[in-house]
Amino acid sequence: QVQLQESGPGLVKPSETLSLTCAVSGYSISSGYYWGWIRQPPGKGLEWIGSIYHSGSTYYNPSLKSRVTISVDTSKNQFSLKLSSVTAADTAVYYCARHLNYAPGEFDYWGQGTLVTVSS
Amino acid sequence: DIQMTQSPSSLSASVGDRVTITCQASQDISNYLNWYQQKPGKAPKLLIYDASNLETGVPSRFSGSGSGTDFTFTISSLQPEDIATYYCQQYDNLPMYTFGQGTKLEIK
Numbered sequence: 001q002v003q004l005q006e007s008g009p010g011l012v013k014p015s016e017t018l019s020l021t022c023a024v025s026g027y028s029i030s031s032g033y034y035w036g037w038i039r040q041p042p043g044k045g046l047e048w049i050g051s052i053y054h055s056g057s058t059y060y061n062p063s064l065k066s067r068v069t070i071s072v073d074t075s076k077n078q079f080s081l082k083l084s085s086v087t088a089a090d091t092a093v094y095y096c097a098r099h100l101n102y103a104p105g106e107f108d109y110w111g112q113g114t115l116v117t118v119s120s
Numbered sequence: 121d122i123q124m125t126q127s128p129s130s131l132s133a134s135v136g137d138r139v140t141i142t143c144q145a146s147q148d149i150s151n152y153l154n155w156y157q158q159k160p161g162k163a164p165k166l167l168i169y170d171a172s173n174l175e176t177g178v179p180s181r182f183s184g185s186g187s188g189t190d191f192t193f194t195i196s197s198l199q200p201e202d203i204a205t206y207y208c209q210q211y212d213n214l215p216m217y218t219f220g221q222g223t224k225l226e227i228k
Binding site for chain 1: 121150151152153154156162163164165166169170171175207209211213214215216217218219220221222
């Protein structure tokens with residue numbers, strides 16, 4: 001069974017870089033699919049951040065593109081998110097998920113999510 | 121950008137009721153529309169993909185329909201465990217993935 005698990009600091013200071021990792025088990029990242037990050041501010045809706053393929057090919061939400069970097073480590077079967085110059089508006093639960101990169105692009109497996117708070 | 125308008129934002133219904141949620145796209149997205157259920161403190165769960173296909177293991181009381189710009193999600197007979205927030209999600213070939221604003225479903 002495919003499982004994803006997010007990890008990283010729960011508190012980040014304003015203007016610093018948020019860094020999270022998603023460890024995948026039960027499926028090899030190198031076998032296919034895309035691997036993405038989605039976030040949800042407290043009490044609000046879902047926002048796709050960006051995704052990566054095992055080859056390293058990435059694409060990002062244009063609204064966040066200037067601050068986002070997603071990378072993959074196939075040897076560890078994990079992928080990572082970096083979001084720079086964070087503000088309080090980046091406080092959210094961050095989810096990692098698996099999805100197809102073609103229609104209908106559904107996210108079929110999700111991590112449990114990790115809350116990241118931006119505060120000094 | 122394709123915008124998704126989901127309605128209603130909240131809904132109160134009784135056990136056994138038929139519940140309908142709609143999602144409208146700002147332009148034709150064919151049938152590239154998925155539906156998720158999110159319970160408090162949990163990750164979203166895929167229920168319906170490609171507008172009308174039921175994900176494996178999801179109860180048959182859940183269904184989806186539509187194509188183009190107008191889509192509908194239905195629970196045929198509401199159960200207590202269906203209390204959750206429901207989201208639609210579209211895919212376009214930029215690629216870009218956009219979620220609707222969500223519908224919070226409560227028991228009356």
